[in-house]
Amino acid sequence: MNSEIIAIGSELLTPWRQDTNSLYITERLNQLGVSVAFKTVVGDRLKHLADAIRNAVGRTDIVVITGGLGPTEDDLTREATAEALGIGLKRNPDLIAQLYARAAAWRITMTRNNEKQADVLDGAVVLDNPRGSAPGQWLDIVYGKHRKLLMLLPGVPSEMKPMFDEECMPLLREALPRRFIATRVLKAALIGESAADARIAPIYTQYTDVETTILAHLGDIQLNLLCSKPAIELAQARVDSLAGKIEEELEDHIYSSQGETLEQIVLYYLEMRGATLSVAESCTGGLIAERLTRVSGSSRAFAGGAVVYSNELKTEFAGVDPKLIERHGAVSREVASALAQGIRERCDTTVGVGVTGVAGPGGGTEEKPVGLVYLSVSDRDETEVVERRFGGDRERIRQLASQTALDMVRRRLM
Numbered sequence: 457m458n459s460e461i462i463a464i465g466s467e468l469l470t471p472w473r474q475d476t477n478s479l480y481i482t483e484r485l486n487q488l489g490v491s492v493a494f495k496t497v498v499g500d501r502l503k504h505l506a507d508a509i510r511n512a513v514g515r516t517d518i519v520v521i522t523g524g525l526g527p528t529e530d531d532l533t534r535e536a537t538a539e540a541l542g543i544g545l546k547r548n549p550d551l552i553a554q555l556y557a558r559a560a561a562w563r564i565t566m567t568r569n570n571e572k573q574a575d576v577l578d579g580a581v582v583l584d585n586p587r588g589s590a591p592g593q594w595l596d597i598v599y600g601k602h603r604k605l606l607m608l609l610p611g612v613p614s615e616m617k618p619m620f621d622e623e624c625m626p627l628l629r630e631a632l633p634r635r636f637i638a639t640r641v642l643k644a645a646l647i648g649e650s651a652a653d654a655r656i657a658p659i660y661t662q663y664t665d666v667e668t669t670i671l672a673h674l675g676d677i678q679l680n681l682l683c684s685k686p687a688i689e690l691a692q693a694r695v696d697s698l699a700g701k702i703e704e705e706l707e708d709h710i711y712s713s714q715g716e717t718l719e720q721i722v723l724y725y726l727e728m729r730g731a732t733l734s735v736a737e738s739c740t741g742g743l744i745a746e747r748l749t750r751v752s753g754s755s756r757a758f759a760g761g762a763v764v765y766s767n768e769l770k771t772e773f774a775g776v777d778p779k780l781i782e783r784h785g786a787v788s789r790e791v792a793s794a795l796a797q798g799i800r801e802r803c804d805t806t807v808g809v810g811v812t813g814v815a816g817p818g819g820g821t822e823e824k825p826v827g828l829v830y831l832s833v834s835d836r837d838e839t840e841v842v843e844r845r846f847g848g849d850r851e852r853i854r855q856l857a858s859q860t861a862l863d864m865v866r867r868r869l870m
Contacts, residue, residue, distance in 0.1 A: 458493040459485055460512040464523035464533055466499035477522045477616050489635025489684045502821035505536030513599050523611030525590040527570040534575050544578040548745045583623040588615040635684050640699045642679040643704050643717035645863040649677050656702050663698045675859030718862050719747045725869035726757035734803035735761035736774040739813040743858040759803045760857040787812050788838035789841045792830035800834050808834045809861050815853045833864045
């Protein structure tokens with residue numbers, strides 16, 4: 457079973473409002489084993505709405521429509537659905553009475569235009585809305601020889617969410633065959649989307665019953681695996697089987713198999729080894745420390761460190777010899793190594809990290825251009841330094857430097 461969510465409202469096509477209802481509905485549908493194939497946002501025009509609903513009913517089994525059920529002239533969801541499906545729309549006198557009674561209970565005067573909220577599609581089940589004035593509607597119809605389920609829901613999240621849970625979910629459970637969705641999220645650091653796909657496409661294309669999505673992020677990729685089966689054990693087995701083969705192929709690039717962040721994994725390894733970490737950051741300006749301290753309980757393994765932008769603080773806080781800076785420059789392999797060793801010794805930690813580079817947009821030279829970064833990881837046995845040349849703007853360079861540094865710590869602890 458697949459579905460489409462249609463969010464209605466011209467305001468959703470502006471920069472100031474966004475559709476959040478679809479995220480909630482997707483989560484609930486997935487719990488029932490229903491995949492969301494399409495999400496559509498449509499403005500308040502009758503023809504556009506009718507076209508969108510007609511297309512959705514033609515290509516999916518379940519259509520959830522949010523918004524456009526109010527009393528104003530631009531609330532056209534009921535009319536558009538009637539036009540798209542070729543069915544009647546009649547005003548329900550019992551609903552009109554309820555609307556007036558509710559207005560009286562709320563001590564407000566109900567204007568006549570509110571009566572359009574009592575217009576009900578032929579064959580629809582009215583969905584109660586105790587939190588607002590616009591009732592929802594449920595349609596179970598045959599369209600083009602196929603069974604279709606449609607839900608018309610308010611656009612206000614505080615009304616839509618309880619209506620979907622209290623009214624639609626029981627009806628969906630009764631109407632749908634029992635299915636379950638299993639998911640896995642794998643994350644791989646510092647490998648490009650195309651490079652990863654070239655290696656794993658021959659694997660995941662063999663799993664035609666598992667939906668595989670690759671999302672590229674700055675410094676890593678995320679692999680989303682989803683499978684729907686009549687039993688959760690069957691779905692989970694297929695997802696886990698594919699995940700295992702992808703992990704074997706990408707090897708050390710995979711840092712998370714359950715959706716954890718890289719900083720969570722680094723802290724996990726530190727605690728598992730009874731190790732501690734400190735950092736001396738120049739061009740990243742404390743970004744590595746900020747990422748680590750996002751994680752609750754990070755103080756158990758992350759001791760702290762220093763932002764050492766000036767040469768004087770590189771010496772004072774991390775013990776870097778001024779002659780070393782004078783000889784090789786602040787942005788150098790030697791200074792990065794000294795930062796990592798120095799901060800580890802000053803903070804008395806198991807592992808130290810040192811980062812120095814040119815984040816731009818100014819400050820670069822022909823010898824040391826913008827994007828040149830030296831990163832070092834030091835423990836009691838070894839101090840490693842890598843040189844990287846990152847492209848892009850200042851923020852991109854800093855983010856990639858922090859990602860590389862954390863991944864270096866992860867690999868060292870592995």
